[in-house]
Amino acid sequence: MAEHTSSYAPSNALEKWVDDRLPIIRFSKEHLMDYPTPKNLNYWWTFGGILATMLVIQIVTGVVLAMHYTPEASLAFDSVELIKRDVSGGRILQAVHSTGASMFFLAVYIHIFRGLFFGSYKAPREILWMLGVLIMLLMMAAAFFGYVLPWGQMSFWAATVITNIFAAIPVIGDPLLSLLRGGFAVGNPTLNRFFSLHYLTPFIIAAVVVLHIWALHVPGNNNPVGVDVKSSRDTVPFHPYYTMKDLFGIVVFLIPFAWVVFFAPDILGHSSNYVMANPLVTPPEIVPEWYFLPFYAILRSIDFPILFIDSKLLGVIFFAGSILILFFVPWLDRSKVRSGTFRPLFKPFYWLFVLNFLMLMYLGSQSTTIWWVPVLGKVGVVYYFAYFLIILPLLPRFEVTRPLPASISESVLRPART
Amino acid sequence: MPGTKAQMNYTKTLAAVVLSGLLLAAAPVLADDAKPAAAAAPAATTTATPAATGDSSPAALPAGSVLVTEEPDIPLQSWSFSGPFGKYDQNQLRRGFQVFKEVCSNCHSAHLFAFRNLDEDGGPEYSAAQVKALAATYQVSDPTAKGGKRAALPSDYWPSPFATEQDARDANGGALPPDFSVLAKARGAERPLLSWMRDIIFAYQEGGPDYIHALLNGFHDQVPANIVNADGTPFKLPAGKYYNDIFPGHAIGMPPPLSDGLVKYAKGEDGSTVPETVEQYSHDVAAFMMWLSEPSLNQRKESGFRVIMFLILFAVIMWLVKRRIWSNVEGH
Numbered sequence: 001m002a003e004h005t006s007s008y009a010p011s012n013a014l015e016k017w018v019d020d021r022l023p024i025i026r027f028s029k030e031h032l033m034d035y036p037t038p039k040n041l042n043y044w045w046t047f048g049g050i051l052a053t054m055l056v057i058q059i060v061t062g063v064v065l066a067m068h069y070t071p072e073a074s075l076a077f078d079s080v081e082l083i084k085r086d087v088s089g090g091r092i093l094q095a096v097h098s099t100g101a102s103m104f105f106l107a108v109y110i111h112i113f114r115g116l117f118f119g120s121y122k123a124p125r126e127i128l129w130m131l132g133v134l135i136m137l138l139m140m141a142a143a144f145f146g147y148v149l150p151w152g153q154m155s156f157w158a159a160t161v162i163t164n165i166f167a168a169i170p171v172i173g174d175p176l177l178s179l180l181r182g183g184f185a186v187g188n189p190t191l192n193r194f195f196s197l198h199y200l201t202p203f204i205i206a207a208v209v210v211l212h213i214w215a216l217h218v219p220g221n222n223n224p225v226g227v228d229v230k231s232s233r234d235t236v237p238f239h240p241y242y243t244m245k246d247l248f249g250i251v252v253f254l255i256p257f258a259w260v261v262f263f264a265p266d267i268l269g270h271s272s273n274y275v276m277a278n279p280l281v282t283p284p285e286i287v288p289e290w291y292f293l294p295f296y297a298i299l300r301s302i303d304f305p306i307l308f309i310d311s312k313l314l315g316v317i318f319f320a321g322s323i324l325i326l327f328f329v330p331w332l333d334r335s336k337v338r339s340g341t342f343r344p345l346f347k348p349f350y351w352l353f354v355l356n357f358l359m360l361m362y363l364g365s366q367s368t369t370i371w372w373v374p375v376l377g378k379v380g381v382v383y384y385f386a387y388f389l390i391i392l393p394l395l396p397r398f399e400v401t402r403p404l405p406a407s408i409s410e411s412v413l414r415p416a417r418t
Numbered sequence: 419m420p421g422t423k424a425q426m427n428y429t430k431t432l433a434a435v436v437l438s439g440l441l442l443a444a445a446p447v448l449a450d451d452a453k454p455a456a457a458a459a460p461a462a463t464t465t466a467t468p469a470a471t472g473d474s475s476p477a478a479l480p481a482g483s484v485l486v487t488e489e490p491d492i493p494l495q496s497w498s499f500s501g502p503f504g505k506y507d508q509n510q511l512r513r514g515f516q517v518f519k520e521v522c523s524n525c526h527s528a529h530l531f532a533f534r535n536l537d538e539d540g541g542p543e544y545s546a547a548q549v550k551a552l553a554a555t556y557q558v559s560d561p562t563a564k565g566g567k568r569a570a571l572p573s574d575y576w577p578s579p580f581a582t583e584q585d586a587r588d589a590n591g592g593a594l595p596p597d598f599s600v601l602a603k604a605r606g607a608e609r610p611l612l613s614w615m616r617d618i619i620f621a622y623q624e625g626g627p628d629y630i631h632a633l634l635n636g637f638h639d640q641v642p643a644n645i646v647n648a649d650g651t652p653f654k655l656p657a658g659k660y661y662n663d664i665f666p667g668h669a670i671g672m673p674p675p676l677s678d679g680l681v682k683y684a685k686g687e688d689g690s691t692v693p694e695t696v697e698q699y700s701h702d703v704a705a706f707m708m709w710l711s712e713p714s715l716n717q718r719k720e721s722g723f724r725v726i727m728f729l730i731l732f733a734v735i736m737w738l739v740k741r742r743i744w745s746n747v748e749g750h
Contacts, residue, residue: 039747081530081600091714092721236747244743248736255729262722263502263621266603267614271625274604274711284666413748
């Protein structure tokens with residue numbers, strides 16, 4: 001931002017000495033305190049801070065859990081149980097970490113859907129958005145690796161089913177599968193490498209988060225009306241205004257989080273995962289964690305071949321495409337207006353997209369032997385891709401957007417009639 | 419604080435989201451109410467297993483017959499430890515332990531269950547001396563002891579009835595009696611999927627004990643006449659198996675383990691008695707198994723209340739501070 005100049009003046013000789021060599025205090029003052037932030041951000045914007053908090057919670061609890069966990073196939077299952085029984089505070093650490101994964105995804109989905117509604121991916125925030133999609137992909141990898149570690153039946157069979165997806169890739173599929181599993185079947189080598197990778201991914205995520213925040217601080221925040229910041233009247237310093245608002249949001253978010261941790265710690269899991277992994281017994285149903293269900297439903301809905309591509313590979317293409325397509329959203333959406341608030345045609349399609357996502361989530365949990373599951377699944381897949389490939393590019397041709405406020409201050413003082 | 423129009427818009431959106439969530443949560447309640455009517459048409463769409471929805475059409479089956487693959491409903495029980503306020507009933511845990519000790523533990527192991535757990539808070543809470551005396555009556559393997567065996571200490575784990583899995587199978591007609599350590603969490607009652615929100619709010623965690631109670635009460639001497647295979651022929655029990663309503667596939671390797679009067683409960687200090695019936699035993703042992711799976715449930719809920727109360731109070735303070743800080747911003 002143009003008017004974003006540093007107000008930092010070292011207050012003593014030591015600070016001045018440090019500032020001349022490593023201007024870290026200046027940097028913190030500029031980016032964590034003075035950073036000019038649009039003053040009209042609503043509570044959907046607190047999810048950025050919530051996500052940063054969740055990452056820290058997951059890393060801290062994870063590092064301590066790793067001190068007590070045994071990544072060996074015959075001991076892993078019991079070691080998780082013993083953490084809960086015999087490690088001081090282990091019961092809470094383990095529940096926070098496993099529930100934390102779910103809460104992390106809940107927050108990231110809200111954060112992404114917020115971006116999709118308010119057009120936060122549009123110029124000049126394309127790289128910011130793409131880094132965000134990359135973080136979500138890394139989170140999915142981390143969550144999958146982590147889910148395998150307790151080495152229950154669902155861990156084992158999820159590892160088998162998900163690694164199998166890679167076997168569908170032509171030519172390199174089989175070697176890739178062996179590399180992932182560390183053998184021809186999921187076993188102790190798989191557990192060892194997944195533990196190693198599970199410890200690695202969060203730190204890669206943290207690094208990409210730094211880039212994500214860097215990319216945020218160059219153009220500054222988008223905001224609910226989607227109008228650029230025009231003057232300093234439109235902004236407030238990040239601290240204390242947004243540190244306080246985010247902190248409030250974080251504490252509120254921790255309430256349902258704590259509820260699940262302390263009152264229903266197993267409700268998001270599956271009872272099969274309290275049976276130790278057994279390669280000889282397939283559980284009656286293999287269901288991924290709830291946050292993978294929409295994408296799992298897309299994978300399963302493609303049960304037909306097209307030309308020379310068999311149904312398995314086609315399913316994988318759609319599955320991967322459903323996430324990779326997010327990278328292209330900044331160029332697929334041709335509307336010049338950022339915020340969905342001023343786009344009357346966009347709004348119903350957007351909310352239908354949200355419902356469609358929830359429907360796919362539900363379908364992913366249901367057995368494909370029920371006749372309407374694959375049928376509705378195909379409808380869901382069509383709408384999912386049509387939203388990005390047809391609706392977002394073509395909608396601006398027909399849409400008459402509502403007049404935008406002249407500035408953020410005006411929108412705050414004289415809200416437009418909705 | 420008079421909200422701006424834009425803010426009210428988000429409030430409306432939020433309200434819509436919450437409302438639709440509540441509707442989702444309410445749907446299964448309504449569906450449950452509708453169940454008796456639906457039950458008249460057996461095996462129509464409720465079965466999720468491939469065998470049931472395979473080639474045979476349910477219409478070809480004789481009236482009143484039930485497919486062997488159909489999963490029966492598990493009646494939900496009332497447990498002292500259910501819900502956010504629920505706690506274990508110490509006397510029930512002691513009775514359940516007695517059933518486990520005298521009946522179940524002849525075949526079932528519980529390798530994560532240590533004698534010392536019996537005097538820990540929130541459990542059966544025997545005295546340390548009682549636990550020590552009890553442990554001493556059991557022999558555990560110890561390669562460093564003379565003869566490889568010694569009397570157990572409170573720090574020892576409950577000795578398994580069989581040395582190896584193969585021994586256990588050989589003694590039980592090829593079936594392996596599952597370990598009890600976390601068994602109550604490894605089983606569950608089938609829940610309508612969309613009830614998850616209701617289950618989170620009411621902290622429903624008792625699917626395992628519900629299942630165990632139903633299983634222990636689900637034995638029949640004879641296969642009920644209306645149970646049929648997918649091709650319509652009457653279901654026949656394989657040799658050495660027993661018929662159970664709840665067990666998937668109905669053929670269970672475990673003979674009915676409980677019978678009325680099998681375990682003699684001691685009278686209470688006030689002379690009160692507890693019925694010595696299969697129904698009562700199964701309740702007690704299911705509660706005990708839940709405790710085995712989660713020995714610190716009481717403490718978990720107690721700390722949960724402190725944490726939630728703190729967070730709510732903290733949130734209120736944060737909100738007041740936030741409001742005050744924002745009070746000098748135009749439009750707020």
